[in-house]
Structure formats: C-alpha cells, structure tokens
Amino acid sequence: MGLRKIHRLKHWRDFRSVYKKGISCHSPHLILRALFIVKKHQQSPLNPSRIGISISTKVSKRAVKRNRIKRQIRAALAVLLPRIAEGWDMVIIVKPSAIECKYEHFLRELEQLLIETKIINGN
Numbered sequence: 001m002g003l004r005k006i007h008r009l010k011h012w013r014d015f016r017s018v019y020k021k022g023i024s025c026h027s028p029h030l031i032l033r034a035l036f037i038v039k040k041h042q043q044s045p046l047n048p049s050r051i052g053i054s055i056s057t058k059v060s061k062r063a064v065k066r067n068r069i070k071r072q073i074r075a076a077l078a079v080l081l082p083r084i085a086e087g088w089d090m091v092i093i094v095k096p097s098a099i100e101c102k103y104e105h106f107l108r109e110l111e112q113l114l115i116e117t118k119i120i121n122g123n
Contacts, residue, residue: 002074007081009052009089018052018091025116029098029105030073032113033091046087049119051077055094069094069101076107083120090119 002008009015022035037047053073055066073092092110114120 002071003051003077003081006048007050009050009091014050014089015052015054015091018089022089022091023117025113027109027113029095029101030109030113031093031095032110032117033093034117034119035089037087037089039087049081049084049086049088049090052089052091053094054091059094059096060099065099069098069106072101072103072106073110075103076110079107080111080114080120084114085119088119 009018018033018035022033025032025034039046053070055069057066059069060066073094077092098106111120
C-alpha cells in the first residue's frame with residue numbers, strides 16, 4: 001500500500017537536484033526539501049508530484065525500524081496526496097528523533113510542512 005509509481009522519486013539525479021535547488025522546511029522529526037519542476041512546453045499539463053523518503057542508519061541501525069518508519073510516512077502521504085499540488089519533487093528526510101513517533105505524529109508534521117512550503121492549501 002505504498003505510493004503509485006508515478007508519485008515516486010527514485011533516481012539519484014532527481015534527489016540531487018532537489019537537494020541542490022529545492023527549498024527546505026524543518027519540523028522536530030522531519031525535514032522537507034521541495035522543488036517545483038517547470039515543464040518546457042506550456043501546453044502540456046504539469047507532472048504529478050513525486051516524493052522520495054531518505055532515512056539513514058543514524059535513525060536506527062536496524063532495517064526493521066527504518067522500514068516501519070518509511071511505511072508510516074508513506075501511509076500519511078497517501079492520505080495527503082489528493083491535496084498536494086502537481087509539479088513538485090519532494091524529499092522527506094527523517095531525523096534520528098523520529099524513532100519514537102507514531103503515525104499520527106508523522107501525519108500532523110507532514111501536513112504542517114506541506115502547508116508551510118505552500119504545496120497544499122492550509123484551509
């Protein structure tokens with residue numbers, strides 16, 4: 001029950017461009033880096049927003065715990081995805097303090113980060 005393929009940011013070049021050119025917003029447990037992608041042809045619609053999750057071994061040495069956190073973040077993003085504007089590439093970076101977070105914390109923090117960066121409307 002993850003994100004659909006069109007909503008996944010997978011290639012390392014895409015991650016690198018978001019890190020270099022994107023805007024950044026912080027919360028206690030997450031960092032959001034986002035980059036608006038402008039299409040060359042104005043007639044064509046915008047690309048769907050793509051999302052990548054970055055979690056290092058500093059968060060936890062155990063892959064089971066890191067994967068659990070990624071699943072919780074993906075589930076929260078699936079709830080927020082219909083409200084996310086098109087044309088954004090985003091990378092969500094997990095801080096080591098996120099190890100004790102639950103799904104509700106991730107949902108609340110992701111929503112707040114997306115509102116702060118104006119990717120979703122706050123209403």
